[in-house]
Amino acid sequence: MHGTKILIALLAGAIAGRAAAAEFSGTQALEFTRAAVAFGPRPSGSPAIRKLQAYILAQLKLHKCVVTQDDFTAQTPAGQTPMKNIIARFPGTTGTAMVITGHYDTKSMPGRNFVGANDGGSSTGLLLEMARALQATPHASDVYLVWLDGEEAVAQWTETDSLYGSRHLAARWSEEGMLDRVKLLINVDMIGDKDLGIVREQESAQNLRMLVWDIAKSLGLGRYFLDETTAIADDHLPFLHRGVNALDLIDFDYGPGNAYWHTEKDTMDKLSADSLSVVGKVLLKVLEAMDGRDPRR
Numbered sequence: 001m002h003g004t005k006i007l008i009a010l011l012a013g014a015i016a017g018r019a020a021a022a023e024f025s026g027t028q029a030l031e032f033t034r035a036a037v038a039f040g041p042r043p044s045g046s047p048a049i050r051k052l053q054a055y056i057l058a059q060l061k062l063h064k065c066v067v068t069q070d071d072f073t074a075q076t077p078a079g080q081t082p083m084k085n086i087i088a089r090f091p092g093t094t095g096t097a098m099v100i101t102g103h104y105d106t107k108s109m110p111g112r113n114f115v116g117a118n119d120g121g122s123s124t125g126l127l128l129e130m131a132r133a134l135q136a137t138p139h140a141s142d143v144y145l146v147w148l149d150g151e152e153a154v155a156q157w158t159e160t161d162s163l164y165g166s167r168h169l170a171a172r173w174s175e176e177g178m179l180d181r182v183k184l185l186i187n188v189d190m191i192g193d194k195d196l197g198i199v200r201e202q203e204s205a206q207n208l209r210m211l212v213w214d215i216a217k218s219l220g221l222g223r224y225f226l227d228e229t230t231a232i233a234d235d236h237l238p239f240l241h242r243g244v245n246a247l248d249l250i251d252f253d254y255g256p257g258n259a260y261w262h263t264e265k266d267t268m269d270k271l272s273a274d275s276l277s278v279v280g281k282v283l284l285k286v287l288e289a290m291d292g293r294d295p296r297r
């Protein structure tokens with residue numbers, strides 16, 4: 001699909017008097033992030049992540065969505081660990097589905113106060129604000145927001161020690177036939193950095209990647225979506241490897257030489273509402289552009 005065609009379609013929708021999408025508030029997304037970070041380090045299975053789960057579930061009760069708690073036990077280097085993906089479905093009418101995912105756990109760093117404001121916090125907060133904005137956004141497809149547990153490795157990153165939540169959900173949705181309904185899946189990770197620069201993740205579906213970059217440009221936000229291509233293992237992969245049209249949006253240059261990543265420097269003062277707003281606004285436009293279209297046919 002060509003970028004220009006999509007823009008014309010968007011314009012036609014606006015002229016036809018279609019209800020405008022609710023504004024995504026970067027400020028509100030930042031406040032949700034702050035609330036998540038206030039629980040302290042939130043590794044999978046910890047008391048703090050259980051408090052955050054309760055907070056997310058309480059927020060979702062305020063919205064018209066159907067919530068599923070996808071509980072499972074992961075075999076990790078630290079032993080059996082209880083994990084929970086939280087899935088919010090905003091029902092549409094056509095049976096197709098569009099999915100936005102992000103992880104809400106933080107990397108376990110014993111003895112350190114690693115609060116993961118950007119890495120784990122920003123995706124949590126962005127998704128909570130997305131849930132609020134979706135209330136006023138008409139959509140024919142089901143829209144799913146998913147808070148994934150267990151993105152981080154417990155010991156050292158390997159194919160079996162990482163991506164616990166997304167691997168579990170991709171397998172579950174495959175068994176349930178859900179993946180056949182998914183038109184697109186976009187994962188967000190580390191998208192709150194004040195100095196936002198989202199890379200072209202190499203393995204991601206490139207048509208979807210180009211659509212997102214085109215829409216960002218059309219909104220005057222193209223400068224945050226870089227030309228640089230990097231391969232990054234993230235929660236989109238288990239879905240991508242099962243044939244889903246999946247994309248990862250990640251800013252993997254956090255502080256000078258990525259110095260804030262997985263350190264105690266990953267704190268709220270490094271984030272900005274504007275960055276969260278950029279990603280939220282682009283995502284809402286992507287959902288609008290892809291609604292009713294089925295790229296599989």
Ligand SMILES: [Zn+2]
Nearest residue numbers: 107119152262
């Ligand atoms: Zn991480």
